[in-house]
Amino acid sequence: MLVAEAEEKKHEKERVVNASFPPLKMAGLSVQELQDLCKDLHRKIDVVDEARYDMQIKVAKNDTEIQTLNQKIIELKGVKRPSLKRVKKTTDDMLGAYTDTSKLMKADFKANLKTVKKEDEKTKLLKMAAVMLEKEKEEKKHEREATLNDKVPALQLSGLSMQDLQAMCKELHHKIDVVDEERYDIDAKVTKNNKEIENLSLKIFELKGKMKRPALKRVKISADAMLGALLGAKVKESVDFKANLKTVKKEEEKKEEVTDWRKNVDAMSGFCCFVLRMSKYKLFLLRHGEGAWNKENRFCSWVDQKLSEDGVKEAQDCGRLLKEQGYKFDLVFTSILSRSIQTAWLVLEAMGQEWVPVVKSWRLNERHYGSLIGLNRAEMALQHGEEKVKLWRRSYDVTPPPIDESHPYFLEIYNDRRYTTCDVAKENLPRAESLKEVLDRLLPYWDSTVVPEIKNGRTVLISAHGNSCRALLKHLEGISDVDIASVTLPTGIPVLLELDENLKPVKPRQLLGDQAKIQAAIKKVEDQGKAKQTAT
Numbered sequence: 001m002l003v004a005e006a007e008e009k010k011h012e013k014e015r016v017v018n019a020s021f022p023p024l025k026m027a028g029l030s031v032q033e034l035q036d037l038c039k040d041l042h043r044k045i046d047v048v049d050e051a052r053y054d055m056q057i058k059v060a061k062n063d064t065e066i067q068t069l070n071q072k073i074i075e076l077k078g079v080k081r082p083s084l085k086r087v088k089k090t091t092d093d094m095l096g097a098y099t100d101t102s103k104l105m106k107a108d109f110k111a112n113l114k115t116v117k118k119e120d121e122k123t124k125l126l127k128m129a130a131v132m133l134e135k136e137k138e139e140k141k142h143e144r145e146a147t148l149n150d151k152v153p154a155l156q157l158s159g160l161s162m163q164d165l166q167a168m169c170k171e172l173h174h175k176i177d178v179v180d181e182e183r184y185d186i187d188a189k190v191t192k193n194n195k196e197i198e199n200l201s202l203k204i205f206e207l208k209g210k211m212k213r214p215a216l217k218r219v220k221i222s223a224d225a226m227l228g229a230l231l232g233a234k235v236k237e238s239v240d241f242k243a244n245l246k247t248v249k250k251e252e253e254k255k256e257e258v259t260d261w262r263k264n265v266d267a268m269s270g271f272c273c274f275v276l277r278m279s280k281y282k283l284f285l286l287r288h289g290e291g292a293w294n295k296e297n298r299f300c301s302w303v304d305q306k307l308s309e310d311g312v313k314e315a316q317d318c319g320r321l322l323k324e325q326g327y328k329f330d331l332v333f334t335s336i337l338s339r340s341i342q343t344a345w346l347v348l349e350a351m352g353q354e355w356v357p358v359v360k361s362w363r364l365n366e367r368h369y370g371s372l373i374g375l376n377r378a379e380m381a382l383q384h385g386e387e388k389v390k391l392w393r394r395s396y397d398v399t400p401p402p403i404d405e406s407h408p409y410f411l412e413i414y415n416d417r418r419y420t421t422c423d424v425a426k427e428n429l430p431r432a433e434s435l436k437e438v439l440d441r442l443l444p445y446w447d448s449t450v451v452p453e454i455k456n457g458r459t460v461l462i463s464a465h466g467n468s469c470r471a472l473l474k475h476l477e478g479i480s481d482v483d484i485a486s487v488t489l490p491t492g493i494p495v496l497l498e499l500d501e502n503l504k505p506v507k508p509r510q511l512l513g514d515q516a517k518i519q520a521a522i523k524k525v526e527d528q529g530k531a532k533q534t535a536t
């Protein structure tokens with residue numbers, strides 16, 4: 001069995017490598033053509049070798065992550081890691097610890113940071129750390145270039161005879177195969193590691209108890225109360241509906257169970273409690289794929305970042321999934337930020353529905369994070385505490401401090417030509433927004449432009465942002481100001497809403513795709529606000 005599997009893997013590898021680089025054909029080629037072929041092969045080696053190098057780095061990173069996750073699991077299972085003493089250190093000691101990896105392992109940076117009382121000392125420390133990280137990044141870049149140049153030295157073709165050129169082509173072709181096979185093996189390792197990381201993350205998630213279905217008591221409730229809970233009215237009843245259908249118990253117990261049915265979406269998914277109202281329209285909300293600054297954990301907001309490589313893949317995967325499930329769009333709405341537009345294009349391309357019209361409006365833009373734009377969430381959590389960052393990110397009506405002319409991204413945003421096309425004057429565009437303010441600017445557009453299209457029977461995709469989608473969800477599902485704080489949307493995951501003729505949801509929203517992966521992705525977004533980077 002194992003031998004057969006190994007054989008099959010070997011064939012698959014040969015098939016992939018051969019398909020990428022078919023056998024060499026040199027018969028009848030002139031010297032000029034052979035030179036071009038050499039150049040082409042040399043360029044291809046560069047490309048494959050770069051991919052191989054980057055994956056190698058990823059493997060190393062993943063290995064470290066796997067180790068950390070395993071350690072976390074051990075801790076969660078109760079085998080505690082030796083506790084770190086909070087010792088008073090000077091700023092210099094701490095910087096030493098921060099920048100020297102061997103010391104870093106022993107230093108509880110977060111605890112130490114708390115011992116630095118003066119605010120300016122902390123700022124100095126963080127600034128220096130940022131400079132060092134930047135330097136380390138530069139060094140890595142140079143190291144990468146040097147290694148790649150060593151491995152694939154520049155091509156020397158001058159003075160070579162036809163025979164020499166043919167030999168060179170053969171040699172280069174062989175080299176591609178070797179590098180590509182290496183790349184293939186490392187790629188397989190990356191996939192395996194990713195799977196392992198995913199499993200370990202899920203294990204941690206489970207261990208923390210978050211995936212446990214809330215314990216719901218079997219209570220008897222009236223049909224009216226159940227309807228109220230189902231339809232998301234002001235009545236808040238948390239009930240195990242399935243159990244209710246079977247069991248009748250004391251009426252008083254009903255009072256003990258008060259929460260929002262939306263929290264039980266997981267528990268209820270697939271369960272048909274919503275037959276009482278007809279699903280008339282399907283609406284899809286999508287938070288764009290991972291952006292370059294999502295990766296760097298910086299508040300991106302109105303800065304126009306493109307998708308990261310992973311983000312491109314997320315958008316394509318999303319399109320493939322929607323295609324597989326047979327969905328067809330008639331109209332797509334996006335913000336005027338590139339990452340949401342790029343996502344819409346990639347989704348439509350993967351679905352083979354490129355022709356579908358795409359309509360853009362600033363009213364679907366990400367929430368304006370004011371002066372927080374560009375800052376790193378984890379650093380902010382270190383400086384101001386995780387609670388504060390959570391408040392900035394998830395509260396309904398807290399507006400962060402506004403952006404002003406001195407902000408490094410002020411001109412980049414407000415001098416951008418796209419903001420001269422909005423339906424409000426540039427000087428009236430927001431300088432910071434709470435989620436409530438996002439909803440305030442989004443609702444008129446929703447009502448005047450999107451709703452009529454849906455009611456005309458068009459299947460609409462809204463490719464927007466974490467917070468513009470959350471604002472819309474709050475409106476459609478009637479989520480309370482408090483409960484919206486625990487709604488998090490992962491990047492690149494389509495959210496399907498089934499609505500009745502009044503555009504009220506008839507069942508819980510569905511996040512389409514592999515549910516375990518989705519839970520892990522949600523957790524990843526939530527964890528962005530933790531002071532984790534330098535704390536462990």
Ligand SMILES: O=C(O)[C@H](O)COP(=O)(O)O
Pocket residue numbers: 298299300301302366367369393465466467525
């Ligand atoms: O603006 C951003 O940086 C993100 O897209 C949303 O950030 P959040 O998850 O911190 O709200």
